[in-house]
Amino acid sequence: MIDLERQVRSLLDRETIRTKLHDYSRIIDAWDVEKLRDCFTDDVRATYNYNEIDGIEALVNYFKAYQFAPACQVQKLLARSHFIGNMDITLDGDSAKSTTYLLALNIAEDDSLHTRCNYYHDQWVRGADGDWKIRHRHHVTNWLARSEIEIDPDNHALRKSAA
Numbered sequence: 001m002i003d004l005e006r007q008v009r010s011l012l013d014r015e016t017i018r019t020k021l022h023d024y025s026r027i028i029d030a031w032d033v034e035k036l037r038d039c040f041t042d043d044v045r046a047t048y049n050y051n052e053i054d055g056i057e058a059l060v061n062y063f064k065a066y067q068f069a070p071a072c073q074v075q076k077l078l079a080r081s082h083f084i085g086n087m088d089i090t091l092d093g094d095s096a097k098s099t100t101y102l103l104a105l106n107i108a109e110d111d112s113l114h115t116r117c118n119y120y121h122d123q124w125v126r127g128a129d130g131d132w133k134i135r136h137r138h139h140v141t142n143w144l145a146r147s148e149i150e151i152d153p154d155n156h157a158l159r160k161s162a163a
Contacts, residue, residue: 013096014089016132017124021100025082033063039134041125046137077114079107096124096132113149117142 020039027035037056040046046053051066053059086101099121106114123136 010091013091013126013132017089017096017098018087020132020134021084021087021098021120025084025102028063029080029082031080033060036060036063040137041127041133041135044133044135044137046134046139048137048139049141076109077106078109081105094126096126098122098124107149107151111149111151113147114144115147116144 024039040056042056053062083103089098102118104116119140121138122134124132125135126132
């Protein structure tokens with residue numbers, strides 16, 4: 001019975017981490033960066049686009065200021081869509097490590113699509129409340145591509161006149 005309890009705990013922990021990674025993607029796509037606090041510890045250390053960031057306040061401020069447009073070499077992004085793929089999660093008591101593959105699709109104001117294949121290398125901790133959060137993140141871009149797209153003229157949110 002103890003084995004079964006340990007296996008169930010492992011499954012629940014992995015699912016919580018997996019869910020948190022999906023939550024992060026939705027937060028970024030909606031650009032609700034204040035909610036990043038739900039995903040990262042207060043003392044988070046993160047590297048995004050070769051920028052080292054210490055602490056949750058600095059991370060939230062980085063996202064507010066940076067908005068990923070410079071990484072795509074454009075002035076403004078109209079939309080972001082993150083698609084998470086492979087995940088490798090290794091548990092070790094109240095800590096864990098994960099590597100996540102993802103595609104980030106970014107639509108710029110010049111009707112270009114910027115596709116980025118990224119990896120997140122994360123170190124997780126379980127807090128006193130039982131919630132898992134990222135304490136350390138290393139974001140790596142493996143490749144990127146730019147292509148022209150046509151925006152659906154019926155999509156009022158992305159229409160140039162609405163931007």
